[in-house]
Amino acid sequence: MEMSLASIQRAVGGEIEGDADFVVCGVNSLDLAGVSEISYAESERYLEKADRSAAGVLVVTPDFPSLQGKSLLRCGVPRATFVRVMYLFQESHAPPQGLRSGAVVASGAWLGQNVSVGENAVVADEARVGDGTEIAPGAKIGKGVRIGRNCLIGPNVVLYDGISLGDRVRIHGGAVVGGEGFGNVRTEQGWIRIPQLGTVVIEDDVDIGCNTCIDRAAFGETRVRRGTKIDNLVQIAHNGDVGEDCLIVSQTGLAGSVTLGKNVTLSGQVAVIEHIKIAEGAIIAGQTGVTKDVGPGEIVWGTPNRAFKRVTRELAALARLPGALKDLKELNKRLRKLEDSSAEGQES
Amino acid sequence: MEMSLASIQRAVGGEIEGDADFVVCGVNSLDLAGVSEISYAESERYLEKADRSAAGVLVVTPDFPSLQGKSLLRCGVPRATFVRVMYLFQESHAPPQGLRSGAVVASGAWLGQNVSVGENAVVADEARVGDGTEIAPGAKIGKGVRIGRNCLIGPNVVLYDGISLGDRVRIHGGAVVGGEGFGNVRTEQGWIRIPQLGTVVIEDDVDIGCNTCIDRAAFGETRVRRGTKIDNLVQIAHNGDVGEDCLIVSQTGLAGSVTLGKNVTLSGQVAVIEHIKIAEGAIIAGQTGVTKDVGPGEIVWGTPNRAFKRVTRELAALARLPGALKDLKELNKRLRKLEDSSAEGQES
């Protein structure tokens, strides 16, 4: 695939410095790019790397220095513009349309136009699959599932009965959406499972990572709102309500009925206990155990969650604690000595 | 589906206050229930919510206040009774019996009566599947696996060769039971894998969550005992012995040869190191790293595990530590001053 710098600029914007007719053959990182490839430098911090890069074209900020032998595409946020260039160069992945070998689509299922159903995938009765959606090999689409347009359901994904996906939802290999919530009630005969009668709703433009699990609600719904991106091996329990444009990094787990506002970031291996609310824009550092609600824009860390700065202060103090305990002992000795001499003074 | 309150009471017990002929059309939570639905209030804490609820019938305790316009079903443990009502209303999910399209059952496998084998599922040679068991689409049942009666093997579940399940075992989507234990021995040529020759035994009434992994034993067996409920994304390594009626919450991991007594609760993201024993009734708080045995009924937290109360005391003390270090410095100054004046006094 080839595109001139001028035609790239027409597609993604920005201003060209250098050879507008330069023919770009691919996108790459600064260190891996070849002479006919385009790369990017996010800021002047990458100046040296950019200069060493073989890339023929770089996407840079308006005030980035000129570089000998390279054409530049200047714009406000190089990374975002570069991603748009990447999309231009992405191989148009056109899965073979229609049903592939071994695919089983129930007679009562409804498939839109240009839907592809991969090898040995299964679409159960009453399911509805929107136009342009790709169902990869081995995916299992349960009864009555509703899938929007231009979704990607990855290989061996499981969508349990009755859940709903919006448009452009992408669910990666092995993920399971709509599994039973983990609800049990103790009786004299041991634990009895509480039937989980609710569903899961995944809104538009949500990404769900490999082997991630999102459980159906006990009643009502578990909902993941528009634009949220979820990494691999994440757990979202029943009745969760994940806000718009959140980022949930790998191996994080939300217990039941957790509510996240918009733009919340959960770093890796975070745990959130039941019924917690995390407000808009909050950032939860890695491995945090959230046991108390988090306010808007707060940055928290630790188990239980505390203000990030407080935790760093406590860790710094803890590092000094072994020495401080010795000091305390020493102080006690000195004080005793003084007390003794004072007592002697009074006695004498 | 419709049932009169009187017929519900005949099925689950309790005492009716109000209209025994009231026709109930469904079960729901207090906030979602409609006028013809039944809900429950666990205690008077939910009085206000119960009063606001549109539910026509509520399951409540014997001493819960009467509520205008609502019929009540009074009983000792409303939540447990309500779960029984939920089961009455659960759609009798009758999977199509027999082999579905693409299902492959080896000629040497044995299927009981009323067994359903979903689309593209595989049952290998010498496997035995008990009466009434449902094998969902894409599940892979290995050679010689034994499955009891009325089990549910979820979509894309993997049961490796030779493992055994009791009756009413439910394994959810993507779970893998009987994978090789992680055993390696270091040699001059690097790590050599230790063959894992044992098996896995899952007893009656065990639930295993989505994408959870339970490994086979090196020798002998990994065992999960009757009635234990396991959430999603849990890891149970080789030779584990999980007691009866345990609860294991999501993303928890047991290293090799861990033993849990009866009624142990492991909250989310707990890690337990090799050869640990956790005794009956112990409760392990979330994200705990269990490195020492836990006695009966103990409640522990933290890494390494300590008594829950001790950890909260330590955390409270830690919060005061930065201030205490300043106090210590101040004390030192004051003591020095006193020492100096005392020395002066002696010199003078």
Place this chain on the structure above:
Amino acid sequence: MEMSLASIQRAVGGEIEGDADFVVCGVNSLDLAGVSEISYAESERYLEKADRSAAGVLVVTPDFPSLQGKSLLRCGVPRATFVRVMYLFQESHAPPQGLRSGAVVASGAWLGQNVSVGENAVVADEARVGDGTEIAPGAKIGKGVRIGRNCLIGPNVVLYDGISLGDRVRIHGGAVVGGEGFGNVRTEQGWIRIPQLGTVVIEDDVDIGCNTCIDRAAFGETRVRRGTKIDNLVQIAHNGDVGEDCLIVSQTGLAGSVTLGKNVTLSGQVAVIEHIKIAEGAIIAGQTGVTKDVGPGEIVWGTPNRAFKRVTRELAALARLPGALKDLKELNKRLRKLEDSSAEGQES
């Protein structure tokens, strides 16, 4: 299967003490072994257990005491030798060769000799599968994937398009290799996914556990080097570079662009943040959150990672902190008293 002790010794080395003609019928652990089985004792610590064991033959160290009624095979590292004996006794698992029922192999895929493709497995176009490799039921092999010789691709495993495996690679049930890296850039329209154009390379003799996820690189490759063993439910993000002969225990997660040297051990539930380097031979204790580079051979623990000994010292100090805070208060009182009396002395 039966083998004389003499023939075992010819295969694995060591020196026989006792009956070289003893017929061994199986391998087992000390506590489970029967009279015609072979077991091992790693050191004299296991003397009592060895003595109680019914095993007819034991693999032991050169200076292990003789045991009445047992033949011994003496060698330097009993555990490693015993593993070699286990391999002798392992049932030669010969999967049926060729394509099984429901397997779909694209016409443009290439299969070597003695390749087995399990029931309902899928091998896409341009994939190449080396001699002797077994593809288990339900595995999905993407377009252009290259698999070496004598590999094992477990049930329901997903290998995304274009990734490469060396020889003798073993990937266990439900694992997903080559999923999209988790890269997103924030724009005014919310998060935009960064296309992940790189690949994954798994070198020879690597093991990958059940439901583990290894993501493809943004550019270039994610690489796992020769001989590394990875447990279940592990996450390795885009552009990771995992050294040779590492051990990565269950539920550990590596963020993007993490580099591990040779022989690194990551215990369970470890988290490593982006761009971290962990040098050769380092050992990371369980649940550690690695936020700073780790030097060769270092042993670290805690979040953030600190020297193991430092953490144990800090924990010991923390245990004494609640008491120390009381002492500090007491000291303050005593000091005040002394100050007061000193002031009085001066005033008088």
